[in-house]
Amino acid sequence: MRTLLILPAYNEEDALPGVLHELRAVVPEFDVLVVDDGSTDGTAAVARRAGVRVAPLPFNLGVGGALQTGFRYAVGHDYDRVVQFDADGQHDAHQIGTLLAALDGGADMVVGSRFAHEARTYTTGRVRSGAMRILRLSVQFLSGQRFSDTSSGFRAFSRPLVEFFADNYPVEYLGDTVEALLLACYEGHRVVEVPVHMHPRQGGTPSNRNVKLMYHYVRTLVIMVTTASLRRRQLNKAVA
Amino acid sequence: MSTKGHIFVLLVTLSSLLFILRMVRRRQLRAKYSLLWLTAGLVLVPLAASPQLLDRVSIWLGVTYGPATFFLGAITLLFLVVIHFSWELSRLEERTRLLAEELAVLKADTPEQPGAATEEVVPQH
Numbered sequence: 001m002r003t004l005l006i007l008p009a010y011n012e013e014d015a016l017p018g019v020l021h022e023l024r025a026v027v028p029e030f031d032v033l034v035v036d037d038g039s040t041d042g043t044a045a046v047a048r049r050a051g052v053r054v055a056p057l058p059f060n061l062g063v064g065g066a067l068q069t070g071f072r073y074a075v076g077h078d079y080d081r082v083v084q085f086d087a088d089g090q091h092d093a094h095q096i097g098t099l100l101a102a103l104d105g106g107a108d109m110v111v112g113s114r115f116a117h118e119a120r121t122y123t124t125g126r127v128r129s130g131a132m133r134i135l136r137l138s139v140q141f142l143s144g145q146r147f148s149d150t151s152s153g154f155r156a157f158s159r160p161l162v163e164f165f166a167d168n169y170p171v172e173y174l175g176d177t178v179e180a181l182l183l184a185c186y187e188g189h190r191v192v193e194v195p196v197h198m199h200p201r202q203g204g205t206p207s208n209r210n211v212k213l214m215y216h217y218v219r220t221l222v223i224m225v226t227t228a229s230l231r232r233r234q235l236n237k238a239v240a
Numbered sequence: 241m242s243t244k245g246h247i248f249v250l251l252v253t254l255s256s257l258l259f260i261l262r263m264v265r266r267r268q269l270r271a272k273y274s275l276l277w278l279t280a281g282l283v284l285v286p287l288a289a290s291p292q293l294l295d296r297v298s299i300w301l302g303v304t305y306g307p308a309t310f311f312l313g314a315i316t317l318l319f320l321v322v323i324h325f326s327w328e329l330s331r332l333e334e335r336t337r338l339l340a341e342e343l344a345v346l347k348a349d350t351p352e353q354p355g356a357a358t359e360e361v362v363p364q365h
Contacts, residue, residue: 035344055348058340069341073348171337 003030003100004079006070008063008153009087010037013046019089020050026093033073034087035066043087063153064176068169071157075166082157091154095196099156108161108189111147111181112154112196131217135178138221143185147193151177154196161189178220249288257281276324280317287313 005023009016016034023032034047038060047054055069067084074082081103085091095112102110132151139150157165161184170179184191260277263269287294287310298309 033348053348055344057344061337061340065337065341069344072341073345076345 001081002079003081003083004070004074004077005030005032005083005085005096006067006074007032007034007085007087008037008066008070009034009039009043009047010060010066011039011041011043012087013039013042015089016043016046016087017050019085019087019093020047020052022089022093023085024050027096030083030096031079033070035069037061037063037066062171062176064169064171064180067176068165068171071162071166071169074162079162080159082162084153084155084157086153090198092197092199095154096156098194098196099154102192102194103156103158105192106190107192108158109181109184109191110156111149111152111191111193113147113149113152113193114196114198115148131214135217135220138225139178139181143182143191145185145191147181147191149193150181153177158189161187172219246288246291250285253281253284253288257285273324276317276321280314280321283313283317 005027007016007019012019020032020034023030032052034043034052034054036044036047036054036056038057044054044056055073057066057069061069070084071082081100083096083099085093085096091112099110099112132149135150136147140146164183164187165180168183170176170183172179181191257278260269260274260281264271264274287297291306294306294310298304298306301309303309303312
């Protein structure tokens with residue numbers, strides 16, 4: 001069973017060394033691929049110095065494009081499972097085992113949730129949590145499943161989903177996490193959520209300001225209603 | 241419209257048509273993009289050549305003001321052209337993204353060359 005950790009990284013030279021160090025200490029048996037998403041700082045150099053594989057994108061594609069790059073790499077190199085892990089240090093390497101255990105338990109995709117039951121140590125602003133609630137309700141409506149954290153970037157994928165996402169990962173900026181969740185559901189895969197703890201950020205700046213964030217969330221809703229509602233019929237057919 | 245105005249409009253339309261044809265011949269404009277523009281030109285030339293024709297078309301369409309017919313046609317054509325461009329642009333973006341991803345995957349497997357482009361972004365502290 002070969003597992004690949006994909007770290008999409010955009011200008012994370014400050015946080016990345018710590019993250020890679022933690023990964024090597026906690027999960028030395030897994031390969032790490034840093035997808036440098038067109039960084040203008042030394043992200044790629046820092047990662048190479050730490051001795052991990054780097055896939056350098058020639059320009060910034062956003063998390064969706066960076067992830068799809070990782071999935072393509074995983075398919076080409078015959079990995080059985082993929083874990084998506086943040087390069088900014090907010091994810092805890094000790095929780096990777098929790099995600100993989102759920103994968104072994106028969107799930108095709110596992111989402112590490114910041115909000116599921118007791119693990120409520122992650123704080124967000126009011127605008128952000130409001131936007132997240134709207135997304136959550138929409139996802140519940142469209143997928144017929146409850147998810148407490150639709151925008152979590154801490155996920156694990158089984159081989160069939162890795163293959164599927166290598167060609168079909170949603171690339172709309174910031175829409176990717178939600179859309180990927182829906183796509184996996186529509187394709188008839190088992191998606192489960194497990195509670196995880198998060199670190200506070202180690203470096204870098206949060207990727208978005210609120211106004212921009214709102215804009216992207218509204219656009220995500222539009223994407224969901226347009227592309228996703230078409231596929232909902234397939235879901236209903238699969239359930240029936 | 242006065243005769244002068246008439247000739248002016250006719251000349252402008254004809255020269256636009258010739259300009260598009262010339263660009264296509266020089267391969268500066270791909271034939272598929274020229275089709276819509278040439279269609280627009282071919283529709284406009286007869287209308288410009290004969291205002292009576294414009295009036296007749298207007299009456300047939302039930303439009304009382306001749307120039308309104310002209311604008312309706314122009315806006316419709318421009319609309320089609322813009323939609324076509326958005327479609328092309330989406331396709332190009334998709335292809336560019338795939339190329340970038342493939343390049344990154346290839347580079348991940350390539351041992352690093354001294355002096356490769358990626359080495360230039362060493363952080364300066």
